[in-house]
Amino acid sequence: MTGQLQVSPFKSPVLLVDRDKCLRNIKFMADKAARQKLILRPHFKTHQSLIIGEWFREAGTEKITVSSMTMAQYFGMNGWKDICVAFPFNIHEIDEAVTLADRIDLHLTVCSAQTLQLIENSRIQKAGIYIKTDTGYNRTGVAWDDHHLIEEMLRILQRSSKLKFSGFLVHNGHTYQARGPGQVDKIHIDSNEKLATLKDRYYDRYGPFLVSTGDTPSCSLSENFEGIDEIRPGNYVFYDISQCHIGSCDAGSIAVALAAPVVAKHRERKEIVVYGGAVHLSKEYLKLDDGTMVWGQVAGTLLNDRQGHNSWSVPIPGAWVTKVSQEHGIIKCDDIFFNQTGIGDIITILPVHSCLTADLMKGYISCEGMHIDHLSGYQW
Amino acid sequence: MTGQLQVSPFKSPVLLVDRDKCLRNIKFMADKAARQKLILRPHFKTHQSLIIGEWFREAGTEKITVSSMTMAQYFGMNGWKDICVAFPFNIHEIDEAVTLADRIDLHLTVCSAQTLQLIENSRIQKAGIYIKTDTGYNRTGVAWDDHHLIEEMLRILQRSSKLKFSGFLVHNGHTYQARGPGQVDKIHIDSNEKLATLKDRYYDRYGPFLVSTGDTPSCSLSENFEGIDEIRPGNYVFYDISQCHIGSCDAGSIAVALAAPVVAKHRERKEIVVYGGAVHLSKEYLKLDDGTMVWGQVAGTLLNDRQGHNSWSVPIPGAWVTKVSQEHGIIKCDDIFFNQTGIGDIITILPVHSCLTADLMKGYISCEGMHIDHLSGYQW
Numbered sequence: 149m150t151g152q153l154q155v156s157p158f159k160s161p162v163l164l165v166d167r168d169k170c171l172r173n174i175k176f177m178a179d180k181a182a183r184q185k186l187i188l189r190p191h192f193k194t195h196q197s198l199i200i201g202e203w204f205r206e207a208g209t210e211k212i213t214v215s216s217m218t219m220a221q222y223f224g225m226n227g228w229k230d231i232c233v234a235f236p237f238n239i240h241e242i243d244e245a246v247t248l249a250d251r252i253d254l255h256l257t258v259c260s261a262q263t264l265q266l267i268e269n270s271r272i273q274k275a276g277i278y279i280k281t282d283t284g285y286n287r288t289g290v291a292w293d294d295h296h297l298i299e300e301m302l303r304i305l306q307r308s309s310k311l312k313f314s315g316f317l318v319h320n321g322h323t324y325q326a327r328g329p330g331q332v333d334k335i336h337i338d339s340n341e342k343l344a345t346l347k348d349r350y351y352d353r354y355g356p357f358l359v360s361t362g363d364t365p366s367c368s369l370s371e372n373f374e375g376i377d378e379i380r381p382g383n384y385v386f387y388d389i390s391q392c393h394i395g396s397c398d399a400g401s402i403a404v405a406l407a408a409p410v411v412a413k414h415r416e417r418k419e420i421v422v423y424g425g426a427v428h429l430s431k432e433y434l435k436l437d438d439g440t441m442v443w444g445q446v447a448g449t450l451l452n453d454r455q456g457h458n459s460w461s462v463p464i465p466g467a468w469v470t471k472v473s474q475e476h477g478i479i480k481c482d483d484i485f486f487n488q489t490g491i492g493d494i495i496t497i498l499p500v501h502s503c504l505t506a507d508l509m510k511g512y513i514s515c516e517g518m519h520i521d522h523l524s525g526y527q528w
Numbered sequence: 529m530t531g532q533l534q535v536s537p538f539k540s541p542v543l544l545v546d547r548d549k550c551l552r553n554i555k556f557m558a559d560k561a562a563r564q565k566l567i568l569r570p571h572f573k574t575h576q577s578l579i580i581g582e583w584f585r586e587a588g589t590e591k592i593t594v595s596s597m598t599m600a601q602y603f604g605m606n607g608w609k610d611i612c613v614a615f616p617f618n619i620h621e622i623d624e625a626v627t628l629a630d631r632i633d634l635h636l637t638v639c640s641a642q643t644l645q646l647i648e649n650s651r652i653q654k655a656g657i658y659i660k661t662d663t664g665y666n667r668t669g670v671a672w673d674d675h676h677l678i679e680e681m682l683r684i685l686q687r688s689s690k691l692k693f694s695g696f697l698v699h700n701g702h703t704y705q706a707r708g709p710g711q712v713d714k715i716h717i718d719s720n721e722k723l724a725t726l727k728d729r730y731y732d733r734y735g736p737f738l739v740s741t742g743d744t745p746s747c748s749l750s751e752n753f754e755g756i757d758e759i760r761p762g763n764y765v766f767y768d769i770s771q772c773h774i775g776s777c778d779a780g781s782i783a784v785a786l787a788a789p790v791v792a793k794h795r796e797r798k799e800i801v802v803y804g805g806a807v808h809l810s811k812e813y814l815k816l817d818d819g820t821m822v823w824g825q826v827a828g829t830l831l832n833d834r835q836g837h838n839s840w841s842v843p844i845p846g847a848w849v850t851k852v853s854q855e856h857g858i859i860k861c862d863d864i865f866f867n868q869t870g871i872g873d874i875i876t877i878l879p880v881h882s883c884l885t886a887d888l889m890k891g892y893i894s895c896e897g898m899h900i901d902h903l904s905g906y907q908w
Contacts, residue, residue, distance in 0.1 A: 159620040160598065193854060215855050216803075218540065235855055236791035238803045239872045240539040259792050262871055287856060288792045288801045321853065411616035412639050412668045421668045423596075423618045427887050427904075431811035473701065474573060474883055475595050475615055476667060491642055492619045503854055507807050508888070510904075524807075524890075527907050 157517070158450065158494045161424040162407045163509035164458060165386070165520060169403035170200065173384050174207045177367060184373045189213050189232060189360070191382025194503045196523040197512070198226050200385065213380045217241040217248075222523045224252045231255065232360075234317060234380065236280060236288055237263050242270045249275045255314050259289045261300045268308050276314035277305060278360065281346070283339040285321045292342045295349075302354045315358030315377070316346050323365040328395045336366035344375040368396035386502035389445045390434050399445075404512070405460045405496040406505060407450050408477060410489060418486050420479040422495050425472045429497065430504035436468075443500055444469035446479055450494035458515050460496035469497055537897070538830065538874045541804040542787045543889035544838060545766070545900060549783035550580065553764050554587045557747060564753045569593050569612060569740070571762025574883045576903040577892070578606050580765065593760045597621040597628075602903045604632045611635065612740075614697060614760065616660060616668055617643050622650045629655045635694045639669045641680045648688050656694035657685055658740065661726070663719040665701045672722045675729075682734045695738030695757070696726050703745040708775045716746035724755040748776035766882035769825045770814050779825075784892070785840045785876040786885060787830050788857060790869060798866050800859040802875050806852045809877065810884035816848075823880055824849035826859055830874035838895050840876035849877060 174190075181188035190204055193215040201212070201223060211230040214220050220231050221244060232255035237245070245267070248254050255276035258264045264277065279301055282289035290297050305313040320339050326332045343359045351357070362379030368391070373379070386404045387397040408424025426443075433441045446467035447460040467481035479495065489495070499505035506512070510525030554570075561568035570584055573595040581592070581603060591610040594600050600613050601624060612635035617625070625647070628634050635656035638644045644657065659681055662669035670677050685693040700719050706712045723739045731737070742759030748771070753759070766784045767777040788804025806823075813821045826847035827840040847861035859875065869875070879885035886892070890905030 159624075160596070160618070216540070235803070236801060238540070238789050238791050240789050244539075260871060263791075286797065287851070287853065287858065288794065291796075409618050409620050411618050411643075414668065416671075417666065421616060423615070426810070426812070426884055430806070431813075431884065432806070433811075471667070473667065474887075478667065491640060504806055504811065507854075 158407045158409065160409070161428045161509070163506060163512045164405050164407050164460070164496070164515060165200070165512040166403045166459065166515050167203065169401060170203055170385050171207070173387065173401060173403060174204055177381060177384055178207045178209070180367070181379060184371075186373055186376060187211065187358070187378040189378055189380045190385070191215070191234065191380050192223060193219060194382040195385055195506060196222070197521050198223070199520045201228065204385075213382065217244045219523060220248055220254065222526065224248050224254070229253060232276070232278060232314070232317075232380070233257060234278070234280075234319065237267065239263055239266050242267065242272070245275065246270060246272045249273060257317055258301070261297065261304060264301050264304050264311075268304060268311055272310055274310055274312070277311050278314045278317035281316045281318050281343070283318050283320065283342040284335065285319060287319070287321055289318070292346060298346070298350070302350060306354060313354055313357050315360050316343055318343060318361040319380075320361065320363055320366060323363050324390065324394065326365060326394060329369040332365045332369045332394065333372060336370045337372050340372065340375055347375060364391060365394050365396045383503060386506070388499050388502040389442075390500055393434055399447075399463050399498065402498050402502075404502050404506065405447055405498055406444065406509070407458070407494050407496055410491050410493045410495055413486070413489070413491060415486070418481055418483065420481060420486065420489055420495070422477040422479060422497075423475060424477040424495075424497060425475045427474055428505070428508055429469065429472055429477065429499055430501060430508055431472065432501040432504050434500045440468070440470065442468040442470060443472045444477065444497040446481065446485070447496045447498050449489065450496055456517055458517070463498065538787045538789065540789070541808045541889070543886060543892045544785050544787050544840070544876070544895060545580070545892040546783045546839065546895050547583065549781060550583055550765050551587070553767065553781060553783060554584055557761060557764055558587045558589070560747070561759060564751075566753055566756060567591065567738070567758040569758055569760045570765070571595070571614065571760050572603060573599060574762040575765055575886060576602070577901050578603070579900045581608070584765075593762065597624045599903060600628055600634065602906065604628050604634070609633060612656070612658060612694070612697075612760070613637060614658070614660075614699065616640075617647065619643055619646050622647065622652070625655065626650060626652045629653060637697055638681070641677065641684060644681050644684050644691075648684060648691055652690055654690050654692070657691050658694045658697035661696045661698050661723070663698050663700065663722040664715065665699060667699070667701055669698070672726060678726070678730070682730060686734060693734055693737050695740050696723055698723060698741040699760075700741065700743055700746065703743050704770065704774065706745060706774060709749040712745045712749045712774065713752060716750045717752050720752065720755055727755060744771060745774050745776045763883060766886070768879050768882040769822075770880055773814055779827075779843050779878065782878050782882075784882050784886065785827055785878055786824065786889070787838070787874050787876055790871050790873045790875055793866070793869070793871060795866070798861055798863065800861060800866065800869055800875070802857040802859060802877075803855060804857040804875075804877060805855045807854055808885070808888055809849065809852055809857065809879055810881060810888055811852065812881040812884050814880045820848070820850065822848040822850060823852045824857065824877040826861065826865070827876045827878050829869065830876055836897055838897070843878065
């Protein structure tokens with residue numbers, strides 16, 4: 149660019165979503181679930197979008213997972229009839245749960261007898277209850293071998309005329325620290341074995357119920373689902389460079405990219421400054437094998453064909469977002485990319501964690517130019 | 529809480545703002561600027577709020593700083609008449625700049641001759657131009673000793689009938705890595721000396737112009753502003769635990785706290801799980817002196833007096849947010865706090881970085897219960 153302003157629809161940072169890649173990712177997991185005879189209840193916290201939800205529906209999805217009551221309301225009031233809120237139930241939202249449970253099949257997740265009793269004592273007419281179970285991640289949930297507490301909760305459920313035991317629900321978030329199928333499978337199989345003992349122990353007295361597990365790394369990489377009834381991966385619709393790093397996907401499967409305008413260049417440091425920082429990509433970082441911390445990977449300048457279709461390329465070797473502050477993103481790159489990139493160019497960046505980037509961006513633009521909703525940009 | 533639901537206005541995470549603390553922080557800096565004979569152009573990227581902006585106006589503020597054209601529009605269309613956009617000008621927003629510059633005194637920030645020439649060639653009628661100058665932070669800006677480039681930009685400005693040179697503008701973000709007044713002052717004074725050489729060299733030929741600097745640590749801690757005309761701190765309106773760690777403030781000056789409901793407790797790990805995670809606090813962490821990474825500091829359970837006034841206490845010793853995922857916050861604490869805290873209680877959390885937490889929360893509730901706007905919750 150030399151003194152003339154090029155008009156662009158990408159005036160400020162935009163989160164591009166590639167529908168074709170999403171559809172491929174959605175189909176991959178639907179096919180795998182079908183092959184493994186698993187119920188697929190995808191987690192919608194990644195995209196939080198009614199329009200993207202329809203892409204799942206077209207692939208056969210009817211049951212979904214969300215991580216807040218607000219998300220449950222968003223989808224429940226827009227045509228989704230079977231929703232699991234996979235977050236320890238927040239008793240302050242009991243009124244919202246009561247109202248929503250009148251309209252749809254609502255499943256709540258609990259990890260204390262006290263919360264369960266509060267739900268039972270409420271005006272709720274019916275709800276499914278998953279017991280949030282901890283098989284090793286140690287974030288939250290009832291320890292899988294705390295049979296005293298599990299029995300106490302199961303007895304409350306058995307006595308209830310309103311609440312139905314949906315099953316044991318696990319999230320093995322520690323697969324996100326694993327690398328490759330071997331490490332992921334180790335966590336996944338260990339957890340599945342613990343869940344199998346729960347099924348053995350309680351199914352006769354408290355069945356039928358489901359065993360529900362399955363984060364994106366294990367659902368992408370594992371073929372071992374013995375004893376599992378239901379999986380709830382979410383991130384796979386978009387994937388991201390953290391998933392690439394784990395080995396769950398290749399970069400070509402990543403379905404979102406931040407389009408960010410170049411605002412400055414610093415030749416002495418081979419750094420390009422973009423308008424696209426912590427309030428766009430998030431402060432989530434990825435530590436590369438050489439110890440470098442990165443906040444995004446550069447996928448070249450925005451590609452735009454004559455039909456107005458926008459897209460991005462494969463990752464540019466050695467070009468990473470190496471620092472973010474509120475609005476600034478700093479890209480370190482090699483000579484070639486530095487020299488071919490000008491002020492005003494639109495750089496595409498694959499996020500470290502697509503869920504958080506999507507939440508911050510509050511909406512998407514599809515490669516075809518369609519505006520796509522996200523709950524965080526919705527006004528109630 | 530024992531089986532009965534306590535009704536609460538804090539159903540989900542809320543960002544509380546303490547107006548009295550903000551007013552004290554605003555007054556502290558206004559008094560200091562007056563005493564030091566400095567123009568105070570506070571950075572509004574921290575609060576991004578029209579209502580909080582009025583608290584500044586009542587303390588005499590007329591000139592402000594923002595970090596995006598969108599923020600400039602938000603404030604410029606709501607009564608602010610002198611705004612500096614302290615971010616390398618994004619040429620894709622030239623139309624927005626032209627329109628806004630017709631209505632208010634708009635100052636743009638540039639760090640390349642190419643961008644400056646583009647602004648000069650545009651339909652803009654008038655604008656102030658700050659040259660973004662790098663005196664050591666190395667994020668962006670013209671190197672303070674790159675006189676070839678500085679002269680080139682100053683000559684463009686001198687020839688222009690539309691653009692006026694506002695001054696040299698520095699942000700020393702590396703004070704955020706400092707600890708205590710000594711380290712902060714070292715960075716601040718070194719930068720001020722470099723800026724003084726620019727004033728000496730260029731004032732006769734290109735003056736009058738300002739030298740503008742001043743981040744929250746240096747403006748809070750330093751008394752050395754020789755040669756400086758203008759300061760632009762922002763974070764000080766709220767402060768946060770990062771600023772406490774640097775030494776810029778004490779915990780009693782922190783004016784925002786996230787109110788987050790307790791959803792689970794894990795006695796064996798002395799961990800409390802709150803609804804309040806990465807999409808509320810942000811993923812920004814602080815490394816404590818013992819190497820622990822934290823995402824927030826617990827300031828006790830929400831205090832609520834009979835007049836409906838909400839507030840928080842001093843930080844609870846040893847109670848920190850030690851992990852966040854999308855909606856989960858994990859608090860590690862001692863026996864006493866663990867035992868006195870129940871499921872359903874509302875925990876208050878002082879953020880690591882108040883700017884990012886405010887951006888994510890999209891609005892505030894004052895201690896008196898008033899809803900307060902934030903640009904990120906605004907629908908255009």
